[in-house]
Amino acid sequence: MTDAPDLSFLDTPGLPAAFVAETRPRAHGAGLDLYAYDRVTAGLRSLTEWPDVCRAAADRHRAAGAAAAGEGRTRTAGEAYRTAARWYHLAGLVPHPDRAAAARIAAAADRAMGEALALLEPEAERLVGEGFAGWLRRPAGVRRAPVVVIVPGLDSGKEEFHRVAEALLARGTAVFAMDGPGQGSLAATSTFEPDYHLVVGRVIDTLRACGDVDASRVAVIGLSLGGWFAATAAAREPRLRAAALVSGPYRLDWDGVVPFVRATLAQRCGGTAAARAFARRVDLAGLAAAIEVPLLVVEGGEDRIPGVTNADLLAHQVDGAELLFVPHGNHLLGTALADWLPATADWLTARLDGPLATGPLTPGPLPTGPDAG
Structure with a gap:
């Protein structure tokens, strides 16, 4: 390099x-x-x-x-x-x-x-294809379960978001926790793919051959930079039913991000020049009009990363999108799991016509204080 x-x-x-x-x-x-x-x-x-x-x-x-x-x-x-x-x-x-x-x-x-x-x-099944590798996990006792694809972010991988997977499995939804290009187990042999909808499309093609899941009911949840990957898929992969973005970026400013982020991007993109080019692609302004599926944006009020414009802007640009804002949540909201994860798992399950169909989430701040959960 x-x-x-x-x-x-x-x-x-x-x-x-x-x-x-x-x-x-x-x-x-x-x-x-x-x-x-x-x-x-x-x-x-x-x-x-x-x-x-x-x-x-x-x-x-x-x-x-x-x-x-x-x-x-x-x-x-x-x-x-x-x-x-x-x-x-x-x-x-x-x-x-x-x-x-x-x-x-x-x-x-x-x-x-x-x-x-x-x-x-x-019963968990290893799925590997062009640009992805991961585990398909099925909920116990549910036949033809819908599937949520869990997309990791900048320095993440399929081994991180266990709580997300378990919340969805408990609600009768199968999960495919994946590494995409430049992520996790694929980081050493590939680089980030800006056209992530192609990766998600190949995942859906593979899910169609799997038993006991319904590949006609697939949603995606992306976390951190995975939120941008998920938004790209939501805009360009018509088979997706819904998308949730958790702490995702709306836009990256290469000169504004801290050295840690620049170095990680460079390693995951194959060099500094490639990372600069990738960062220029991370901008949801051009995708908002193309997102027609139900969209949930989850944002923490304490999530402030230099050089990163948060994706809550997207919630105001996509018709019908919902914003779940947690004032005391940090990046990835590990400080406020009870305030977003159950509601987000319910939302995804409902959009896939699962057993917990509910109305829309109330956008805006959640309650705070000792009784907030």
């Missing part, structure tokens, strides 16, 4: 403590124990140490899973493997100077999640 990003900022004094604090709600949202998170991340002197400490935590849980599996404690083994997958995923959040090492971390997360599902949900 001739225009590799400058990662010297990883040694900036004070950055480790700030990153640990900023990522803490995200770890909570991914299902990690926050006491364990605090122990693992305590005392970091540089963000270059982040991958190693998170990977060591993952390795411990994976070893515990193997030991439990050897003793026939299947449930315990599966849960340990699932926790390991989450820690491996967290290890990959920091831009890594060694592309091969980053690929090994992503592969470890992928492998651990597969080991977990083999024990906890043996």
Whole structure:
């Protein structure tokens, strides 16, 4: 890579403590124990140490899973493997100077999640196609279930959004948690695809061949940069029934984003020049008129990232779109899960004609204070 990003900022004094604090709600949202998170991340002197400490935590849980599996404690083994997958995923959040090492971390997360599902949900199905890889999970006791495709973001992957998947499964909806080009297990062999509707289209084609799911009822939920990918799909893939965007960007300003975001974009796009070009494509102004499916935009009032214009603008530009605004929510709203996730899962289920059909969500701020849930 001739225009590799400058990662010297990883040694900036004070950055480790700030990153640990900023990522803490995200770890909570991914299902990690926050006491364990605090122990693992305590005392970091540089963000270059982040991958190693998170990977060591993952390795411990994976070893515990193997030991439990050897003793026939299947449930315990599966849960340990699932926790390991989450820690491996967290290890990959920091831009890594060694592309091969980053690929090994992503592969470890992928492998651990597969080991977990083999024990906890043996009916889960691995789906792989051009530009995507992931797991199709079906709700227990539901035949011909609709499907929600879960699209990750900038530095994310299919191992992160367990709570989203579980909320949908509990409501009778199947989920396909995926890595797309440049994401998760595909990050080492591909780069971001701005025309993400092509990827989602191939996913839908594949779902049509799967049993016990209804590929005529498919929605998409995109988180962080995945919100932009999901909006692109909603505008250009006519088979989608609905789309939800959580903490998604409306527009990126390359010169305004922080070094961490620029470096991550460069690694996921194949170089700095490619990342600049990609950032110019991230602009929903030209897509708003083409989005005709039901649209929900979920936004946190504390989500302020330099150089990123939030997607709540889109909710005012698409006819019939709904805005679920949580004043105290941060980016990805890991600080306010109860205030958006159940309602969003209900909304998606209803738009797929699921068992919890409801009226529209009330846009605007949710209640705050001790009784807010």
